[in-house]
Amino acid sequence: MRRHRGSRSAARTLAASLLLALGLSSAAVAQSDTDPAGAAQVDPNLQIYPTPPAKLVYSLHSDDFTVRVRRPGGPWRDLYEYNIKVDQDRPHDASLVQFDFRGTVEVAVQKNNGDFRRVEVRPRRNAVKTTVKGGVVYFTLDRPQNLSVEFDGDRLGNLHILAGEPIAPPAPGPGVVVYGPGLHVPPDGATSFPAVSNQTIYLAGGALMQGVFQPTKVENLKIIGHGMFLESDQLVVQDSTNVLVEGPTFLNPVHGAMACSSSRQVRFHDVKAFGKGAWSDGINVFACQDVDIDRAFIRTSDDSVAIYATRKNGVGDTRRVRVSRSIFWPDVAHAMFVGLHGDSAKPNTLQDIVFDDIDVLNLDEDDPEYEGAMAISAGDTNTVRDVTFSNIRVDHVEEGKLINLRVVYNAKYNTSPGLLIDGVHFRNVSYTGSGWAGPSIIAGYAPDRPVRNVTFDNVTIAGRKLTGPAPEILEVGPYVSGLSFK
Structure with a gap:
């Protein structure tokens, strides 16, 4: 039910007064023209966020699906369906909904345009079972998770579901800034929102940020x-x-969504990014140490996660990066990529990098130089050492490679070939065989620029355990030593 404009205005005024009484920042009450009713849900175990403000409610909306959620036995609650753009190669509209819950919820999805014969919820390992009644798809969730709902194999016009765990707002106090539901723009014509040391910035569900934070020299x-x-x-x-940085979603970022550069102890948790823009990487790591990326869901038209040494404003080595419990869907380029950029004049090292518990829902890349769900391309005299890919599940490949390990000279980006790849471990890696994957490859560049000590432990491709190089599955080029298979 739509409220009258006067009711919204009165409610906003009351909310602003309450927030000011609590001593929150003025950013907390920088509300726009939106219905605040959804922000005040009484059930803390099911949080439905408000629709966008009136001037955006139609332009951001997708009519492809109607989605509802409820606690078992409770009333159905409507969700706002966002329109998102996917796949730079074949631009397409997809859909997204978001809610938070604890315990158990039931979800209902109605496809609004045409009939369907089958529906699939991925990642498959989550084993979400569906039932269909009267053309509506029903399923139950007993834990927060991110999902793709696909009708008749349509992976371009699909529905993304972000079923999260509630993030409680911080207690009011010094250094606390709250952006409530509604539209926010940076102050005084700036291009980014302010962020300083010793701050907690809270973005409430329903807060729509037309600008970004770019914290520099903070702690x-x-x-x-x-x-x-x-x-x-x-x-x-x-x-x-x-x-x-924990919890936000990036819709259609202009280029990349998130990055750290020459920084330490950076955590990107429960972050989501969707877009089709050029160079729309999900997360970049430039010359950082002690980085933790956890529970990401990234569907973009460039690398999902790319880890480099010296690059742009980041200078130096990259060490101790952990990427875990995430879902990657690169409509273009790599899912996990390491090593291309560095400093040929002052060679860098990338070391101690772990990817664990990752689902790759799809991979598509036509250029052999940039193919690989799991890829290391050591360039710019970089040394890449001690990289682990464990518990990786690749679901589908349109075009590309499962694994691509090479010391390279990329004429477009590098000023010198890489120096060394040493110590790469693949453990419990599986590819279902859905789609058409090209052969994986391992290759050095020259006798003094080799690949060494690569281990395959329980790697299966289309149900076949990898026990050595094999035509159409794994090619081993020159200057490679120390391969082992378990």
């Missing part, structure tokens, strides 16, 4: 909450220490 900063960034620039953590 002890938290940016948390399930707000959304709309067509924003990249959120870059630059020259900073102890920064947490």
